[in-house]
Amino acid sequence: MQHVSQQAYMPQLSIDCVIFGYQAKQLKVLIPKLDLAGEFWTLPSGFVYQYEDIDEAAIRILGDRTGINDIYLEQFRVFGKASRDNGRFIDRLIELNQDKLEKKRQNPTDYEWITKRFISIGFYALVDINKVIPQKTSLDATIDWYDIHELPTMILDHNDIVQEALSTLRRDLDQKLIAYNLLPETFTMKELQQLYEAIYDQPFAANNFPRKILEQNVLERLEKKFTGAANKAPYLYRLRQPSVPDSLVTQ
Amino acid sequence: MQHVSQQAYMPQLSIDCVIFGYQAKQLKVLIPKLDLAGEFWTLPSGFVYQYEDIDEAAIRILGDRTGINDIYLEQFRVFGKASRDNGRFIDRLIELNQDKLEKKRQNPTDYEWITKRFISIGFYALVDINKVIPQKTSLDATIDWYDIHELPTMILDHNDIVQEALSTLRRDLDQKLIAYNLLPETFTMKELQQLYEAIYDQPFAANNFPRKILEQNVLERLEKKFTGAANKAPYLYRLRQPSVPDSLVTQ
Numbered sequence: 001m002q003h004v005s006q007q008a009y010m011p012q013l014s015i016d017c018v019i020f021g022y023q024a025k026q027l028k029v030l031i032p033k034l035d036l037a038g039e040f041w042t043l044p045s046g047f048v049y050q051y052e053d054i055d056e057a058a059i060r061i062l063g064d065r066t067g068i069n070d071i072y073l074e075q076f077r078v079f080g081k082a083s084r085d086n087g088r089f090i091d092r093l094i095e096l097n098q099d100k101l102e103k104k105r106q107n108p109t110d111y112e113w114i115t116k117r118f119i120s121i122g123f124y125a126l127v128d129i130n131k132v133i134p135q136k137t138s139l140d141a142t143i144d145w146y147d148i149h150e151l152p153t154m155i156l157d158h159n160d161i162v163q164e165a166l167s168t169l170r171r172d173l174d175q176k177l178i179a180y181n182l183l184p185e186t187f188t189m190k191e192l193q194q195l196y197e198a199i200y201d202q203p204f205a206a207n208n209f210p211r212k213i214l215e216q217n218v219l220e221r222l223e224k225k226f227t228g229a230a231n232k233a234p235y236l237y238r239l240r241q242p243s244v245p246d247s248l249v250t251q
Numbered sequence: 252m253q254h255v256s257q258q259a260y261m262p263q264l265s266i267d268c269v270i271f272g273y274q275a276k277q278l279k280v281l282i283p284k285l286d287l288a289g290e291f292w293t294l295p296s297g298f299v300y301q302y303e304d305i306d307e308a309a310i311r312i313l314g315d316r317t318g319i320n321d322i323y324l325e326q327f328r329v330f331g332k333a334s335r336d337n338g339r340f341i342d343r344l345i346e347l348n349q350d351k352l353e354k355k356r357q358n359p360t361d362y363e364w365i366t367k368r369f370i371s372i373g374f375y376a377l378v379d380i381n382k383v384i385p386q387k388t389s390l391d392a393t394i395d396w397y398d399i400h401e402l403p404t405m406i407l408d409h410n411d412i413v414q415e416a417l418s419t420l421r422r423d424l425d426q427k428l429i430a431y432n433l434l435p436e437t438f439t440m441k442e443l444q445q446l447y448e449a450i451y452d453q454p455f456a457a458n459n460f461p462r463k464i465l466e467q468n469v470l471e472r473l474e475k476k477f478t479g480a481a482n483k484a485p486y487l488y489r490l491r492q493p494s495v496p497d498s499l500v501t502q
Contacts, residue, residue, distance in 0.1 A: 080305030
């Protein structure tokens with residue numbers, strides 16, 4: 001399915017990207033559907049060139065499949081079960097798309113390369129849906145945002161990969177808010193609470209949420225401007241610039 | 252350096268294990284030194300068989316190199332820079348140990364296999380030093396606990412891997428306490444604070460630490476038994492059994 005020789009890539013290694021989008025209080029995932037018979041949905045995925053850092057590969061794969069080039073991506077887990085092999089999936093694809101893919105099976109080098117066991121490095125990102133225009137590639141019939149509660153059934157363990165990415169996103173949300181660039185420069189406590197509620201998929205008590213979030217020390221409260229009018233507008237907040245994270249120092 | 256054919260392993264993939272030990276308020280790392288001329292320290296490392304889950308491989312590698320078989324291990328990051336190749340390291344090893352290793356270079360298949368670019372999956376664990384007896388293998392001249400402040404210079408990016416593992420350990424400490432199995436069934440707030448101080452390498456204010464840790468909802472305070480004596484003993488705590496973590500559901 002690639003136009004370059006498979007030999008140019010690291011063998012038995014793939015990258016899968018989980019792109020979460022936030023818009024109008026809803027959390028969604030960007031998922032292409034292959035331009036082949038059989039209704040196959042997959043995460044935006046690809047391989048790593050021999051000369052390429054894995055982080056570079058993830059950015060390239062995301063760019064190629066979505067047209068998005070400047071997203072903050074983070075690796076979160078390797079999916080490495082021995083049972084993760086592409087063989088059955090590829091055979092089914094070829095069976096359903098003999099006109100397009102039969103030459104694949106006739107080329108033993110490419111066929112063996114792609115049907116082996118793969119380990120996959122999962123990357124995730126969180127973007128403002130309003131700021132991106134997903135673009136399908138020659139591989140895709142469609143590429144769409146799917147509500148987190150209504151994901152299609154994807155190939156291999158791709159649905160599990162989304163769940164694992166979601167767990168990581170929830171765990172790291174407090175510290176990663178600034179990297180995600182999801183909020184305007186200033187925002188109200190209510191807007192922030194709505195973002196948390198979409199990602200955690202649960203309501204937070206309005207009398208408790210501000211205290212909890214302020215304790216994390218990630219927010220800065222701005223002084224209200226004196227306007228002369230009755231001062232009933234809610235306080236505005238902005239994100240504190242973080243100190244240099246450990247990962248920049250050591251990686 | 253392996254007795255089995257390299258072909259049995261996943262190509263260009265390794266696993267590196269960071270084993271933190273805690274004892275007497277100190278944090279240490281378990282590091283073998285190779286039984287070869289040239290003073291080479293490395294993290295306990297190895298490869299993944301084609302038929303083997305990566306988690307199984309990590310447990311096997313740790314067991315082979317340390318004699319420890321029942322440790323809670325967790326993967327934390329893939330080290331995947333294109334510049335991570337073994338070539339220079341292996342050539343230097345062969346140069347310094349011609350008597351033992353020259354046949355390695357004369358076998359092109361094995362030599363090419365081991366000198367390629369490798370990505371490495373980092374796993375870390377935290378153990379009670381009193382509970383383990385490290386054992387060296389035929390590869391090791393020594394295997395010892397090194398204070399976190401006095402680590403030897405290791406090969407490749409292994410020192411960076413330790414720093415990255417330490418960042419992850421600090422981030423996850425609250426939620427992973429029970430898995431690490433480092434504390435007796437019941438313990439005082441002071442003992443817990445000493446553990447945190449060793450891992451974060453900084454003091455915590457004694458009047459603030461209990462409140463912070465109790466807010467995490469990981470501890471259960473036990474009732475004092477009525478002994479008739481003046482009741483000056485400190486409260487004892489134990490760890491709450493966690494609910495089923497997400498990773499068990501999705502992985």
